Amino acid sequence: MSEFTPEVGDLVFDEATRQVGRMMGHEGPYRQLRPVGGGREWDASGPLRPPTDAERLSAGVAVANARSRGEL
Numbered sequence: 001m002s003e004f005t006p007e008v009g010d011l012v013f014d015e016a017t018r019q020v021g022r023m024m025g026h027e028g029p030y031r032q033l034r035p036v037g038g039g040r041e042w043d044a045s046g047p048l049r050p051p052t053d054a055e056r057l058s059a060g061v062a063v064a065n066a067r068s069r070g071e072l
Contacts (some may be wrong), residue, residue, distance in 0.1 A: 004049050006031070015053055020059040023048075028071035037063035037072055 005011045006023045013020050014033060021033030021042070030043040036059040051059070065070045 006048055006050075011036070011051055011056060011059075012044075012048040013051040014042075014046065014048055016042045016044060017042065020051045020055050036060065037066060 004012075006021055010023045011016060011020060012023055012031075012033065016067045020036055021044070022036060024032040024034050024041055027043075028030065030045050031048060033044050034041045042053075063072065
Protein backbone atom coordinates (compact mmCIF):
# COMPACT_ATOMS: atom_id res chain seq x y z
CA MET A 1 0.00 0.00 0.00
CA SER A 2 1.38 3.42 -0.93
CA GLU A 3 1.69 6.29 1.53
CA PHE A 4 -0.95 9.02 1.25
CA THR A 5 0.58 12.34 0.19
CA PRO A 6 -2.05 15.09 0.22
CA GLU A 7 -1.89 18.06 -2.15
CA VAL A 8 -2.74 21.63 -1.15
CA GLY A 9 -6.54 21.94 -1.18
CA ASP A 10 -7.25 18.26 -0.45
CA LEU A 11 -9.54 17.24 2.39
CA VAL A 12 -7.71 15.03 4.88
CA PHE A 13 -8.44 13.31 8.19
CA ASP A 14 -5.94 14.09 10.95
CA GLU A 15 -5.60 10.93 13.02
CA ALA A 16 -4.14 12.82 16.02
CA THR A 17 -6.99 15.33 16.42
CA ARG A 18 -9.68 13.14 14.80
CA GLN A 19 -10.74 16.10 12.60
CA VAL A 20 -11.28 16.65 8.89
CA GLY A 21 -9.35 19.60 7.51
CA ARG A 22 -8.26 21.14 4.23
CA MET A 23 -4.55 20.91 3.44
CA MET A 24 -3.18 24.47 3.27
CA GLY A 25 0.56 23.83 3.06
CA HIS A 26 3.50 22.23 4.81
CA GLU A 27 6.59 23.28 6.71
CA GLY A 28 9.18 20.62 7.55
CA PRO A 29 7.42 17.62 9.12
CA TYR A 30 4.23 19.62 9.77
CA ARG A 31 1.22 20.02 7.50
CA GLN A 32 -1.04 23.03 8.03
CA LEU A 33 -4.73 22.13 8.02
CA ARG A 34 -7.74 24.44 8.21
CA PRO A 35 -11.19 23.38 9.43
CA VAL A 36 -13.68 22.68 6.63
CA GLY A 37 -15.82 25.71 7.47
CA GLY A 38 -12.82 28.00 7.84
CA GLY A 39 -11.08 29.10 10.98
CA ARG A 40 -7.67 28.84 12.56
CA GLU A 41 -5.15 26.48 11.00
CA TRP A 42 -3.46 23.78 13.03
CA ASP A 43 -0.22 21.89 12.52
CA ALA A 44 -0.60 18.18 11.94
CA SER A 45 2.52 16.10 12.52
CA GLY A 46 0.88 12.71 12.80
CA PRO A 47 -0.60 10.47 10.15
CA LEU A 48 -3.08 11.88 7.66
CA ARG A 49 -5.44 9.91 5.45
CA PRO A 50 -8.29 10.63 3.07
CA PRO A 51 -11.55 11.11 4.97
CA THR A 52 -14.23 8.48 4.64
CA ASP A 53 -17.55 9.50 3.09
CA ALA A 54 -19.09 9.56 6.58
CA GLU A 55 -16.31 11.82 7.95
CA ARG A 56 -16.61 14.16 4.98
CA LEU A 57 -20.41 14.34 5.40
CA SER A 58 -20.14 14.89 9.17
CA ALA A 59 -17.73 17.81 8.66
CA GLY A 60 -20.10 19.39 6.14
CA VAL A 61 -23.11 18.98 8.40
CA ALA A 62 -21.20 20.56 11.30
CA VAL A 63 -20.46 23.60 9.12
CA ALA A 64 -24.10 23.88 7.99
CA ASN A 65 -25.31 23.66 11.60
CA ALA A 66 -22.84 26.33 12.76
CA ARG A 67 -24.00 28.64 9.95
CA SER A 68 -27.65 28.12 10.88
CA ARG A 69 -26.81 29.14 14.47
CA GLY A 70 -25.00 32.26 13.20
CA GLU A 71 -21.59 31.05 14.39
CA LEU A 72 -19.96 31.34 10.95
